[in-house]
Amino acid sequence: MTAGERLVVGQVRGFHGLKGTVRVESLTDRPDERFAVGRTLFREGTKTPLTITEAAPDNLGWRLRFAQVPDRNAAESLRDAYLEAVVAPGEELGGDEFYWHEIIGAKVSDVDGTPLGEVIDVYRAGGAEVVVVRGPAGELDVPLVRSIVRTFAPAKGEIVVDGDALGLRGDEEPEGAVESASTPEPADKA
Numbered sequence: 001m002t003a004g005e006r007l008v009v010g011q012v013r014g015f016h017g018l019k020g021t022v023r024v025e026s027l028t029d030r031p032d033e034r035f036a037v038g039r040t041l042f043r044e045g046t047k048t049p050l051t052i053t054e055a056a057p058d059n060l061g062w063r064l065r066f067a068q069v070p071d072r073n074a075a076e077s078l079r080d081a082y083l084e085a086v087v088a089p090g091e092e093l094g095g096d097e098f099y100w101h102e103i104i105g106a107k108v109s110d111v112d113g114t115p116l117g118e119v120i121d122v123y124r125a126g127g128a129e130v131v132v133v134r135g136p137a138g139e140l141d142v143p144l145v146r147s148i149v150r151t152f153a154p155a156k157g158e159i160v161v162d163g164d165a166l167g168l169r170g171d172e173e174p175e176g177a178v179e180s181a182s183t184p185e186p187a188d189k190a
Contacts (some may be wrong), residue, residue: 018071023063035055044083050067053067108135125143150162
């Protein structure tokens with residue numbers, strides 16, 4: 001991503017009051033910068049600027065008011081809209097960092113060479129990003145953590161994961177076997 005390109009940083013999820021305030025789910029690692037008063041956002045796919053006049057974090061994300069949205073009726077037109085920011089010079093990512101949209105489409109394979117599919121989505125769970133991989137066996141959620149990912153090269157369109165760490169190559173159960181519910185044994189205490 002280079003300076004001048006636009007990047008999705010949030011999604012309007014609701015409204016607050018009658019003065020045009022919108023509730024925004026943050027889709028950025030830098031919400032304090034992206035949602036600062038005076039910054040300009042754009043509704044995805046449009047050229048009409050939305051200048052932030054008020055911004056406050058809340059328990060659902062951020063509450064934002066825009067100069068161009070005077071009341072709740074005007075805010076209604078933003079329902080579920082994605083909000084984009086222009087990447088400014090100096091905001092480009094380093095060589096080993098990627099925006100989520102740059103990971104979509106990467107091919108994922110096991111360390112043994114078995115193709116697992118293609119990344120179709122990315123989301124955050126706890127402290128890690130998780131890619132959703134769709135392939136021959138359906139959909140698979142793969143946490144992007146060192147214990148699982150062996151090669152992470154989205155620029156080449158390649159992610160290699162440890163299938164054992166994901167539990168993909170466990171003991172095969174005989175056909176027709178019924179899974180039983182059991183209580184796990186307690187771990188040894190050190």
